[in-house]
Amino acid sequence: MKRVVILMAMLLALAGCASNRLSDPEKTAIIEKFITTEQLEARNTISAFDLDSWTSLSDQYLILRTSPFRSYLVKLTMRCNDINYSPALLVYSRIPNTLSAGFDSVFTPDNHRFKCNISRIYPLSKAQNKSLISAVNPKGKDKSLQKAQEEAEDSKE
Template identity: 90%
Template structure:
């Protein structure tokens, strides 16, 4: 019995070391320091773009790509824990092909009633994008992005949704 407890404890310790995943508060602190260090300036709106892919950095930050050379760091108003583990993302935008801080939101297909409002949008260069992902989550992968446009703000379901 003693050997089993030691073995289980050892396996749990090794599994914890193997993940190399920083806790969300630490990842958010790295991202906020990056914003300050790189002197990123927030934009209110991104217009005339096609959503391509996304990468979750923490439960409050994600990167949305509109092309291989155009990416944006998006800060959410509050924590959205399901975004980090979702295979897909939906974007609610009041105006088609436009993303606006303070008005638009993101959510997951599994939890479409809980929308995470976008607080800030920061344009990133290709080098900044790569540097930020390496600093926060080196094993992060792009995920497909889904888009949802809703004409009626009070509607509970998106009126259209497309997989990209």
């Protein structure tokens, strides 16, 4: 009887850990289908770029915002695992206030030696932004720069 109770407790604990979250390959497939369906056109450069907030969609896609009405879907050249879990994001830009595909990169403060190069930049409307986030991660929230900087400072103390 004791073994049955222990076994049931273990099964309940494992069931609690299970989730219906999408895997990164599933998220990538949804995002790429969204790009095709919405006929998003890639841009090489964004002028007057000033990062306001960001959302990680997968280990290869993220959304960067310069204002509540201007957002960009960014594809990285390769998987960048740290971005999903980092409270802060830094942008390396060769030309100030400009973001260029193929030249610029993003990285996390914890792993500043490993830069994730940007391969494509797609402008998004506000409706597309919301639709894409809800399709990939309904509970996804923006990470504002001010909040991320405060969290980074708190972790240093």
